Structures are given as C-alpha cells and as structure tokens.
Amino acid sequence: MVPELCSSSQSPALGKTRGRAATINLPLVSKSSPMLKMLYDLCIPWSNDTQSLQRVLSFLSELNYSVVALDHSITGAIPSKIVSPIPSPLPFATPPNLKIVTRCTVSLSDPSHNHRLPSLAQAYDILAVRPTTEKAFLAACLTLTDASLISLDLTQRFSFHFRPKPLMTAVKRGVRIELCYSQALQGGSVDRRNVIMNVQSIVRATSGRGLVVSSEAKSVLGVRAPADVGNLLAVWGLSGERAVEAQTINPRAVVVNETIKRTGFRGVIDVVDGGRKAAESEKASKETANGQVNGKRKNEQAEEAVPAISKRKAKKLKMEALKASQEATSGSATPTKDSAAS
The missing domain is CATH 3.20.20.140 (Metal-dependent hydrolases)
Structure with a gap:
C-alpha cells in the first residue's frame, strides 16, 4: 500500500497493522x-x-x-x-x-x-x-x-x-x-x-x-x-x-x-581576454606620452644600462691610477747621470 504524501511536519501513515496505524519517522528538511x-x-x-x-x-x-x-x-x-x-x-x-x-x-x-x-x-x-x-x-x-x-x-x-x-x-x-x-x-x-x-x-x-x-x-x-x-x-x-x-x-x-x-572544443572551454585594469592602462599611456618606460625616463634608463662595478674593484682601479701618476711625476723630477756630469 502506498502512503499518501504529507507535509514536512507530519509523518505518513503506512496503513493498518492489526488494527493499529503504523507510522514511520522520516528525515525532515529544514529551511537552512x-x-x-x-x-x-x-x-x-x-x-x-x-x-x-x-x-x-x-x-x-x-x-x-x-x-x-x-x-x-x-x-x-x-x-x-x-x-x-x-x-x-x-x-x-x-x-x-x-x-x-x-x-x-x-x-x-x-x-x-x-x-x-x-x-x-x-x-x-x-x-x-x-x-x-x-x-x-x-x-x-x-x-x-x-x-x-x-x-x-x-x-x-x-x-x-x-x-x-x-x-x-x-x-x-x-x-x-x-x-x-x-x-x-x-x-x-x-x-x-x-x-x-x-x-x-x-x-x-x-x-x-x-x-x-x-x-x-x-x-x-x-x-x-x-x-x-x-x-x-x-x-x-x-x-x-x-x-x-x-x-x-x-x-x-x-x-x-x-x-x-x-x-568547449577538444578540452578548451573558452578563451577570454580579460583586458588590462583601467588604472594601469592610464598610467602606461601617461608614461608613453612623457617618454618614460617603466616609470623612468629614457636617459636614466640608458645610464643604468652601463654595468656597475663593485666598490672593491673601483678602489683597486683608483689605487692603480694614483700609483701610475706618482711614477710619472717622480720620473720627470729625478736628474740623470748625463745631466749631472755636465
């Protein structure tokens, strides 16, 4: 015997068994x-x-x-x-x-x-x-x-x-x-x-x-x-x-x-160009108008293109240049034997 449907707050009767109505408690569904x-x-x-x-x-x-x-x-x-x-x-x-x-x-x-x-x-x-x-x-x-x-x-x-x-x-x-x-x-x-x-x-x-x-x-x-x-x-x-x-x-x-x-087609669902953000596009257009690339001017970028040297190497080069200049000065100031004999 098929029970009649009831609301969520009631239990359906499954029929009569030996003069008594048999019921079953079914799981109810809450609003959440x-x-x-x-x-x-x-x-x-x-x-x-x-x-x-x-x-x-x-x-x-x-x-x-x-x-x-x-x-x-x-x-x-x-x-x-x-x-x-x-x-x-x-x-x-x-x-x-x-x-x-x-x-x-x-x-x-x-x-x-x-x-x-x-x-x-x-x-x-x-x-x-x-x-x-x-x-x-x-x-x-x-x-x-x-x-x-x-x-x-x-x-x-x-x-x-x-x-x-x-x-x-x-x-x-x-x-x-x-x-x-x-x-x-x-x-x-x-x-x-x-x-x-x-x-x-x-x-x-x-x-x-x-x-x-x-x-x-x-x-x-x-x-x-x-x-x-x-x-x-x-x-x-x-x-x-x-x-x-x-x-x-x-x-x-x-x-x-x-x-x-x-x-989809062969595993690809869709390809969508999301575009660029409005703030980034405006900033890029302003930099292009001012002759800037990545927020810096072209001259600054050219200067930064020269490879930098370490402090130790710069100091060594400076000492070598100073030594060379001292040798040149001392060589011109010391008299030779010919000049002394005369």
Whole structure:
C-alpha cells in the first residue's frame, strides 16, 4: 500500500497493522538545508496547452525550484531534419527567478539506430535516452556517449534485472539515472506498484549514488515540494542525504556538463581576454606620452644600462691610477747621470 504524501511536519501513515496505524519517522528538511537553495526538476513535458504549463512552472517557482527542463519526447526513428518544438522565448510569462532549459528524451529500443544522436544533442540543452530493451539499456550504460541521462519508464515491468555493474559503470562515466515520481501519485495501482518495485531495485543496485529525481508532471497535481519528495524517497529506501543529492548536486552536474560539452572544443572551454585594469592602462599611456618606460625616463634608463662595478674593484682601479701618476711625476723630477756630469 502506498502512503499518501504529507507535509514536512507530519509523518505518513503506512496503513493498518492489526488494527493499529503504523507510522514511520522520516528525515525532515529544514529551511537552512541545501535542498531548498538550488533545486532542479529536469523533466517537465512540453505541451501545447500553455496555460497548464504556465501553472506548473509558476508552482515550481513557488516551491523554490531554481532550474526546470522542458522535455520533448521522440518515439521511433529520429527525423532527418531536427527542429525543436520548444520556442525561445516561451509564448507566456515565466517567473524571473526560474531558469528554463530544453531537453529531448529519445526512446531507444535498438542501439544501432542512434547515429543521429550527436546532431540531436546540438538542438537541445540536455539529451536523455529511455531504453526499452535490455540491449538498449546495456548500451546506454556502457557505450553511449551523447546522452547524459538514462530515464526509464518506471511504470513498465521490465524483462531484465537492474544489476549493479552496468549501472555503476554508467555513474562512473558521468551518466545519471533519472527517477520520475509523478506516475506513482496519479497512475493506477499497477503503475504505482511497478514504480515502487523499479525504484527499489535501482536504489539497491546503485546504493543511492548517481540518481536524479524529477517529477515528469503534466499538471500541478503531479508536483511535490522537496520535503515531500525526500519523505517519499525515504519510504522507497533512499537515505535522506542521497535524496538531497538527487535533487541538487546530481542534476546540477548534468546541466553543467552538458553546457561544457556544447561550449568547449577538444578540452578548451573558452578563451577570454580579460583586458588590462583601467588604472594601469592610464598610467602606461601617461608614461608613453612623457617618454618614460617603466616609470623612468629614457636617459636614466640608458645610464643604468652601463654595468656597475663593485666598490672593491673601483678602489683597486683608483689605487692603480694614483700609483701610475706618482711614477710619472717622480720620473720627470729625478736628474740623470748625463745631466749631472755636465
């Protein structure tokens, strides 16, 4: 039985056990927690119903979410001409404190049909794949390099198991595993059961590492506050610390890495000329106008160009010059034998 979501000041009831209501104390999120500082929801499906989409974005902004990704899903073959249906700017007003990025999710059944993924990645800010078969899932975890998110349809009952080795290989490669919770809130009992079973299997295989939690909400009814999401994930077996990382640190890493991929080239991100400081440039221009170099005039610089000698050597040279002058004077004053005989 799935518990109803409660506020951060209450504990959810897990049902009745022998006539008594069983409760569990879940980790609460304080207002000073980093969860409430930079929150990410990287999966909001794009819809032509702009009024409903605008309400979802406004509600996310009220819940202190900072970055939201509008998702466009592609099922089947990737078209040859790739055009993003998400306009820029959006045709409606958005909250000023909410950053909106674009995302594309590609359903992948055969990994050999992914030759257009690089061109698709250039049209969106984030690229995610949704594997539907075991072969596609292993390829997304082990070899696929264009996508940064593996988003699974958790309402499905997969024919394969989530093993730790491929999932942890994907996490070490920088790929994150996305968990969407709105299907467990609005879907039927079968969908809810499959979501809980798949989430618990993924959490067990990854030990809670490398996860990204998104809503995939098509209306405001599928969105929850970060404290409620943390409580829900705690019921499903994810620790409070990992739940905070799944809503803050891990999705931020996805956004930053995707930005670097699109702005960098062969390891070089960007080359920026910072220029010179205004005071230094003014001083250099004045010195040039006055005929100065490095704060000194040219004549002074020329004089200083003569190599200096030590005091000892200067004294020695002075003594030699004095001795030479004395010898010359004494030689001219002493009479010779010829002059004395005469």
